[in-house]
Amino acid sequence: MADVQLKEIAKSFGTVEVIKGIDLEIGHGEFVVFVGPSGCGKSTLLRMIAGLEDISRGELRIDGRLCNDIAPRDRGIAMVFQSYALYPHMSVYDNVGFSLKLARVPREERDAKVRDAARILQMEHLLDRRPAQLSGGQRQRVAIGRAIVRHPKVFLFDEPLSNLDAALRVDMRMEIARLHQELGATMVYVTHDQVEAMTLADKIVVLDHGEVQQVGAPLELYHRPANLFVAGFIGSPKMNLLPVNVTGSRGRSIQIGSVDVMATPFDIGAAAAGAPKELVLGIRPHSLRVVAAGAAKIPAEVKLVEHLGNETVIKAQLASGAAVLAIVAGDAGLKPGEKVGLTFDRAEAHLFDAAGRRLLRSSETAGGRR
C-alpha cells in the first residue's frame, strides 16, 4: 500500500500539451478512478504514473519517493492493460510467475506465490494453458494474477474491462471490487464507463482535455457536479440542460424563467446579488416528475415513450422545441402526442453560469466545488 502524489504533472507531445498541470492526492488503499471521454488524457496520466510515458513537467511521488525518472519496474507498481498484454508463448503459470522469475525469487517461493494468486482468482485449473486457449474473461484474470503476484504498492488498471462482453464486465467488476477489499491495496483505474467509475471508486477524478474537472466521491459528483461537463458526463441518461434567464432577484434568491420554464425562485445565497443574466438549468431525468398539464413548471408534449418494465423513459418536447428526458417509476400510462406538465424538486436541480460553473445554493458548503 502506498499513497501517490501528483504535483503540477504535465505531458507534452511536441507542442501539444495533453496533460495540463494536474494536482492529485491518492491516499493509502484508496480506489481512485480516472474517468472522461476518449482523448481526455486519462490513459496518458495512468501511463505516466506507470513510467511508460515521460513526465514533461511536475512531480510524481509514490510512497513519498520522487519517481519521475525511476524505471517502471522500480516504482513498485503493477499494471493491467485493456488488451490483457499476456505473453503469448508462455503458459498461464509462466505469465503469472514471470516477474518473480526475473527477480530471481527461489523456485519454491515462486511456485507458492503463483498458486496463491491463482487461488485468489479461482484460476488454478488454467495454469497449464496458453493465453490463446483462454476466453477474454480468463485472460483478464491472468493479467490481474500477474499484477497480484508482485505485491505492488499500487495497482494500475487501464480500461481492463473494455474488451469484455456486458455480462462478463459486471462479473469482473465485482471481482475487482472484491480484490480491492481483500488486498486493501491502492488502486488507480482508468475507464470511460461511468458505471464502472460509480460502482468501484472511493474517489472519481473526472478529466477533460487534460485537465481535472472535478475530484470527489461518486455520489458527490452525481449530486453536486462542479460544472456543466461533469453534470453532463456523470449520470445516465445525461442531465437535461435548459438555458434560462434571470428575471429578478431578491435578497439571497433569484428568479429564473424562460419560454420553457415557468418563473421559479432559487436560493443561491450571496451570489444572488451578482448573478449573471443567463444561466443553464440542469435537471436529471430521474428528478423530473410528470403531472397534469397546466399545473407544472415545465409544460411539455410527449414525443416518445419507452417502457422498460420497472420504469418508463419519456422523451418530451418543450415550447422552444428543446427535448428533455424524464424517467418515471412503473408504467406512466402516457402516449405520444399527450400534453403533460413536468415538475421538479428545486433541491435536485442545478444552475450553471455562462462559464459552466455550478452556482452553489446557500445550504451548501464550498466542498463540492473545485
Place this chain on the structure above:
Amino acid sequence: MRFRPRPRRDSSAILFVVPAVFAALLVLIVPLAMSAYYSITGWKILQPATRNKIVWLDNYALVLTDPAFWSSIKVTLIYTVAGVALESLAGLALALLFRQNFVGRGVLRTLMILPMVITPAVVGMFWKLLYDPNYGLYNFALTSIGLPAVPWLSSTWALTSVIIMDVWESSPFFMLVLLAGLQTEDKEAVEAARIDGASSWQVVYYLTLPHLVPYLAIAAAFRAIWSLSEFDKVYMLTLGGPGDATTTMSLYAFKVGFVGFDIGKISAVSWIIAVLTLVVTAPLVAYLLRGRGAGSGGLRR
C-alpha cells in the same frame, strides 16, 4: 425418363480451370516429364543419335559415384547452412537496430536494402573487385592497418569469401521479414514485461525472439531454397573454383551440361538436386504448414 441436366456449375468450373491447367502443363509438367525422361537417356547434344537411347538409371549411378558431385553437395550444404545461420543473426541484429528511432533511420534502412536488389551477377563481379589480391579494397584495408593480405579467392578461403558475399547480399532479406514481424509484436505485452522487471535484453529474449520464430522460419526456408540452387553470383566470382572449392550443385550441373553437353546426366543431376532440396527444406516447410508458433501468438494472430 426425366431430363436431369448436370449442374451448370461443373461445366463452367472446368472451363475456368482449363487455361490454368494448360499453362501448368506447358511450363511445369511437360518440362518436368521431359527432364525425367531425358534423365534415363544417354543423350549428348553433340551425338544426336543418342537422343532416344534409353540407359535407365545409368546417369544416376554415374552422378552418384562421381566424387565431384559429392564435393558439390558438401560445398552447397556448408554454403547454405553457414549462410542462412549468419544471415539470420545479422538480419535479426539489423531489424532490432532499425526498430529503434534515430536520426537518419529511413535513409539507412533504404541503403541496407540495396544489396538485395542488385542483380546477383553484378554482386559477383563487384565482390571480385573487392576481393582482388592486389587492388581489392579488403586487402588494401588489411595491409594499411598492418595486417597481412588475405588470399580471398584461394582454395582455402574461397568458400568463406563466397559465404561472406552471400551474407552481405541476403541479410537485408532477413531484416525486412523480421522488421515486418516486429510490427506485429504486442506493444502492451512489452510494456507489461518492462513493468514486470525485464531489461531490454530480457524483453528481446523472452518476448521478441519467441514472437519472431515463425518469421525467421519463413525467411530461412526461402533463403535455404535459394541457396541450395545458388549459381549466378558464385559463377561470376569464382567459376566454382579454385578446383571444386566453390562448385555448388547448380554449378556442378552447369559444368556437366554445358561443358560436356551431356543432357542425360544434367537431367539426372537436376532431379537429385530437386529431391535433396525438398529433403533439406522439408522440416522448415512442415513447421510452417503446421502453423507452429501461430498458436502461441505468431503469424496467425
